[in-house]
Amino acid sequence: MTDLDDLTSWNADWRDMRVAVLGLGVTGFAAADTLAELGAEVLVLADSAEDERRRLLEVIGARFAETSEDALAAFDPELVIASPGYHPDHPLLLWAAGRGIAVWGDIELAWRLRDKVLRADGTAADWILITGTNGKTTTTQLTATMLVAGGLRAAPCGNIGVPVLDAIRDPGGFDVLVVELSSYQLHWMHGLVSPLAATCLNLADDHFDWHGSAQAYRDAKARVYENTRVACVYNLADEATRTMVEEAEVLEGARAIGFGATIPGPSDVGIVEGILVDRAFLDDRHHAALELATMDDLRESGLDAPHSIQNVLAASALARAADVPPTAIRDAIRAFRVDSHRTERVAESRGVIWVDDSKATNAHAAHAALSAFDSVVWIAGGQLKDVDPAPLIARHAARLRAAILIGSEREVLRAAFARHAPGVLLIEVEEPETGGVMPAVVRAAASVAQPGDVVLLAPSAASFDQFTGYADRGQRFADAVREHLERGGAADDTDSPDLGPADPAAPAP
Secondary structure, three states: OHHHHHHOOOOOOOOOOOEEEOOOHHHHHHHHHHHHHHOEEEEEEEEOHHHHHHHHHHHHEEEEEEEEEEHHHHHHOOOOEEEOOOOOOOOHHHHHHOOOEEEOOOOHHHHHHOOOOOOOOOOOOOOEEEEEOHHHHHHHHHHHHHHOOOOOEEEEOOOOOOOHHHHOOOOOOOOOEEOOHHHHHHOOOOOOOOOOOOOOOOOOOOOOOHOOOOHHHHHHHHHHHOOOOEEEEEEEOOOHHHHHHHHHHOOOOOEEEEEEEOOOOEEEEEEEEOEEOOOOOOOOOOOOOOOEEEHHHHHHHOOOOOOHHHHHHHHHHEEEEEOOOOHHHHHHHHHOOOOOOOOEEEOOOOEEEEEEOOOOOOOOHHHHHHHOOOOOOEEEOOOOOOOOHHHHHHHHHHHEEEEEEEOHHHHHHHHHHHHHOOOEEEEOOOOOOOOOHHHHHHEEEEEOOOOOOOOEEOOOOOOOOOOOHHHHHHHHHHHHHHHHHHOOOOOOOOOOOOOOOOOOOOOOO
């Protein structure tokens, strides 16, 4: 039996070790490919898999089996690698736990193997870890862009789409990996990873359906700070992140660095009279500050929404922890552009602005999007992930001209509006037999929007009940908006179909 404690290097003896990989998505395949390259005996178990990936498993020397306890037991694994989506109570994971078999995620495996490609000084790349309920991807991209502008070889990876296991095997090598982590990935981290710097951007209700409770979700997020060496970056406006840092077991010398859109104290990054400044990474931080960028720079890059400013400040703190000079941070901000489906302006017609924030898959992200506008026709709904929408609705009722409800849990939203915002016009849109839901949504929004309004797709819900993902949802919305406007439709278009209940005073079911 292999001693797993000895497996902390690419050059350790992984040969012939029996490893079961659960899942054959992007992460699962990367794990199987890596382990096969190391000479391990690999069995991948999944409910379904793309034909191309299954064929590639044969090429790399791994085997595939449909998910079953019998198949796993017959393989008799020494180690199980769980893809991020596998719930802790999945039968195969319970089977492994009952037999004392170790379960790792892809992040722990990648950390142990990070010395495959070394830097010029003979050391492995540093890691910067980023998590949070919202803003992870933009902050990860910003941080990597700042590092590159500072002359470092850096790459964004992890939950952002490029598996960490692929990044650590890149033959070109990197100085720093900027790793976006979901709460699922953090759940399977067991305290071995030791980042240069780390941040939890914010914490709000989300993914209770996976973690089982708010405390379990919080505890998973807090793992991002464990063993940090230089800087634990936290949100001055989010007490939960400060508490995480205070409770974290870090290495001696690690500092707590706050970020916020306010005048910063010593050891903070903030804003003074429209200038982003660093009072953390300079010797005379009690009496001086370093200019990083201006609010005009952020506006030019589309980063001036309140939640985007927070992302920029967090990324700046992480980059400064890696010794990136202030001028490089300014240049990176000026060159940066936000990804699609993140408060993205789709069109403007007759005084109405159409905005796609399909990435707002939870209440915290939807709150950030709604807060950016004064008068909104809000498109909401989908899979709520066991999170109560009532606080969000109550908080923003005054800014809503109407709400267009979509998705499988419309009745939950309807009830919340009846209790907390009975004066808001509701229009429910059901999935038509042909054509998809978004053309009907756009017609409904156009029928009620007035000049000065923003029609905002910020669903506060996952999308898989009606779409293949948030990107598909956002693209279909943008396509429907453009098609509607090309046909001559606008905010005063009243040619909308029968869209279902629209009684704002309807009693809760």
